[in-house]
Amino acid sequence: ILNVEQSPQSLHVQEGDSTNFTCSFPSSNFYALHWYRWETAKSPEALFVMTLNGDEKKKGRISATLNTKEGYSYLYIKGSQPEDSATYLCAFIGGATNKLIFGTGTLLAVQP
Amino acid sequence: DAMVIQNPRYQVTQFGKPVTLSCSQTLNHNVMYWYQQKSSQAPKLLFHYYDKDFNNEADTPDNFQSRRPNTSFCFLDIRSPGLGDAAMYLCATSRLTGNEQYFGPGTRLTVT
Numbered sequence: 001i002l003n004v005e006q007s008p009q010s011l012h013v014q015e016g017d018s019t020n021f022t023c024s025f026p027s028s029n030f031y032a033l034h035w036y037r038w039e040t041a042k043s044p045e046a047l048f049v050m051t052l053n054g055d056e057k058k059k060g061r062i063s064a065t066l067n068t069k070e071g072y073s074y075l076y077i078k079g080s081q082p083e084d085s086a087t088y089l090c091a092f093i094g095g096a097t098n099k100l101i102f103g104t105g106t107l108l109a110v111q112p
Numbered sequence: 113d114a115m116v117i118q119n120p121r122y123q124v125t126q127f128g129k130p131v132t133l134s135c136s137q138t139l140n141h142n143v144m145y146w147y148q149q150k151s152s153q154a155p156k157l158l159f160h161y162y163d164k165d166f167n168n169e170a171d172t173p174d175n176f177q178s179r180r181p182n183t184s185f186c187f188l189d190i191r192s193p194g195l196g197d198a199a200m201y202l203c204a205t206s207r208l209t210g211n212e213q214y215f216g217p218g219t220r221l222t223v224t
Contacts, residue, residue, distance in 0.1 A: 004154070032210060043116065044202070044215040089155070098209040102147075102154040 002026055004092045006103035013080050014111050020076045021106040023090030027071035031095040035064055039086040080110040115139050118203050118216035125193050126224055133188040133219045135203030143209055144186040147202040198223045
């Protein structure tokens, strides 16, 4: 059974704080790691698709790193804003299946 | 403009009464997916279509069926909903399996 774990489950920060959270996934048979942001009442939207060990991707104040050998990815948000409040989901694709296996997400609340 | 549309956003059905959820896309993607997400759990893939080829997950109950009459539309039929089927149902598309997925906003199903 493939297991994808995210921590913490939830996070409350103040506006302007920087924050990060973790996604752990199987280190064998890696194909890709996706990050999605899901705001309440909206559609989940893709942030990053990461495929190479050591990859670092950035979109505005949000960045992500990938370590496929040890099976983890970090998502960083610099200078959090209230509009960053959302659930952040990571999803692992193993080469054998080509399907997304999701974690349970990290719920981020940014207080103004 | 919405690219993956799900109707309705909220659906209430009675125990045992068949219900159909619909999904449409304007992206002309080959692959369409249905996920089930129960409270505080990870989204779980029920099945997907690659063009007209249906791919069922091994642990998807027989109660759940799907139809894809054309590229744009995909339906999720729940033949005899039980209380345990109350969940958020997400539709997603991708150009190819393993690619970034584009999600609809989901349909929240309540079973009374």
